Amino acid sequence: MNKVNFEKTADLINKQDEWRDRCINLIASENVQSKKVRSFAGSDFTHRYAEGHPGERYYKGTNFIDQIESDLKLNLKNIFKCEHTEVRPISGTNSNEAIFSKFVNKEDIVMANSTPGGGHISHHRLGALGKFTKNIIDFPLTADGYHLDVEKTKDLINRIKPKIIVLGKSLFLFPEPIAELRDVCEQNKTKIIYDGAHVLGLIAGKRFQDPLEDGALMVSASTHKTYFGSQRGLILSNMDAESWRKVDRGAFPGSSSNHHLGTLAQMALSTLEFMEFGEDYSGQIIKNAKHLAVSLGKEGFKVEAKEFGYTESHQVAVNVNEYGGGSLISTLLEQNDIILNMNMLPHEPLKNHNNPEGLRIGVAEMTRYGMNEPEMEKIAELMKEVVIEKKSVKEEVNKLRAGYQEVKYSFDNTEA
Numbered sequence: 554m555n556k557v558n559f560e561k562t563a564d565l566i567n568k569q570d571e572w573r574d575r576c577i578n579l580i581a582s583e584n585v586q587s588k589k590v591r592s593f594a595g596s597d598f599t600h601r602y603a604e605g606h607p608g609e610r611y612y613k614g615t616n617f618i619d620q621i622e623s624d625l626k627l628n629l630k631n632i633f634k635c636e637h638t639e640v641r642p643i644s645g646t647n648s649n650e651a652i653f654s655k656f657v658n659k660e661d662i663v664m665a666n667s668t669p670g671g672g673h674i675s676h677h678r679l680g681a682l683g684k685f686t687k688n689i690i691d692f693p694l695t696a697d698g699y700h701l702d703v704e705k706t707k708d709l710i711n712r713i714k715p716k717i718i719v720l721g722k723s724l725f726l727f728p729e730p731i732a733e734l735r736d737v738c739e740q741n742k743t744k745i746i747y748d749g750a751h752v753l754g755l756i757a758g759k760r761f762q763d764p765l766e767d768g769a770l771m772v773s774a775s776t777h778k779t780y781f782g783s784q785r786g787l788i789l790s791n792m793d794a795e796s797w798r799k800v801d802r803g804a805f806p807g808s809s810s811n812h813h814l815g816t817l818a819q820m821a822l823s824t825l826e827f828m829e830f831g832e833d834y835s836g837q838i839i840k841n842a843k844h845l846a847v848s849l850g851k852e853g854f855k856v857e858a859k860e861f862g863y864t865e866s867h868q869v870a871v872n873v874n875e876y877g878g879g880s881l882i883s884t885l886l887e888q889n890d891i892i893l894n895m896n897m898l899p900h901e902p903l904k905n906h907n908n909p910e911g912l913r914i915g916v917a918e919m920t921r922y923g924m925n926e927p928e929m930e931k932i933a934e935l936m937k938e939v940v941i942e943k944k945s946v947k948e949e950v951n952k953l954r955a956g957y958q959e960v961k962y963s964f965d966n967t968e969a
């Protein structure tokens with residue numbers, strides 16, 4: 554067996570850095586940190602523990618992280634206008650698990666978005682939610698597949714009285730009807746959980762619905778899709794203090810022990826960037842997503858949800874079945890340094906998951922690199938050349954990307 558040496562692994566890391574600097578990344582769940590925030594990746598916090606809360610730790614040596622964590626929580630409370638924030642989950646899935654473990658008992662009925670309907674695996678029988686109940690009912694959707702059928706959902710809630718409903722999803726083009734479901738949920742003592750993993754930055758930038766204001770009891774999220782990172786999880790709520798203690802215990806010791814202080818400190822820094830630049834950034838994300846959708850349509854693609862203006866988020870969904878399906882097309886695009894993922898579309902059966910008809914495209918990262926509407930048109934043209942005309946465009950992709958190497962909406966070029 555060949556021994557893997559240090560140089561080989563180090564070389565692969567360097568190759569990834571160099572390659573991704575040449576690529577156009579359209580993965581909807583990803584984003585980049587500013588160079589300044591990245592430069593703190595190797596701080597001493599990377600090696601430390603601080604179980605518990607600031608000022609009440611089970612460990613010594615936590616004075617500085619106590620201050621950073623307290624400041625971060627205060628900033629998040631201001632951004633999201635909420636009383637409680639839980640910053641210790643180290644991913645969105647951990648956040649969901651912290652909630653489900655305390656609010657879902659064996660065989661409780663829970664409603665969530667199906668996988669083809671855009672739901673995340675952590676809302677699924679095989680994921681975090683499935684550890685606590687198998688009684689998971691899909692939300693009924695309208696014929697287009699991108700909206701919850703409010704009347705049918707209300708009727709179902711009245712009949713089956715779910716313990717919780719989990720709104721929010723991974724293929725997430727339009728806001729969820731929280732306000733419309735608020736009364737029926739109250740009447741049936743159904744708790745509304747909103748998974749804002751994808752849209753956290755859009756919510757923070759005031760460009761999407763405000764789920765707590767609309768009536769969600771808790772918001773769970775990951776912090777690195779439309780928000781500026783680092784890769785972590787978050788829970789927000791305005792619930793009463795006693796119920797919040799359950800979430801607290803769900804997060805620690807429930808779903809994590811060490812809460813990865815290195816990335817926590819980086820998230821505190823990128824939150825400061827978000828406070829300064831987040832509204833402009835998320836406004837541009839939405840303009841870019843809409844413009845990319847229109848441009849892809851003009852280039853001949855079947856872009857989903859046209860009748861609703863394509864999208865109100867950072868995502869665009871495209872049906873590429875006629876060109877060979879999502880698996881083949883995402884591979885072809887990757888060979889041309891355009892990185893995105895295949896995705897099931899709402900009308901598809903689950904058995905299509907290995908070769909779905911769709912692509913999910915996200916513009917958060919390229920927007921952070923400073924791309925605007927003209928670049929979205931160029932990306933649509935390059936995608937047409939690869940997918941429809943079967944041309945090789947790698948050099949052109951690399952040339953376009955070479956002009957967008959600095960992370961905008963950041964303190965990179967300031968004295969901050």
Ligand SMILES: Cc1ncc(COP(=O)(O)O)c(C=O)c1O
Pocket residue numbers: 582643644645646647649672673675721722723748750751774775776785786
């Ligand atoms: C809706 C939704 N919830 C939760 C998650 C999980 O987040 P993480 O990957 O941070 O665990 C994702 C990830 O893509 C997601 O799309």
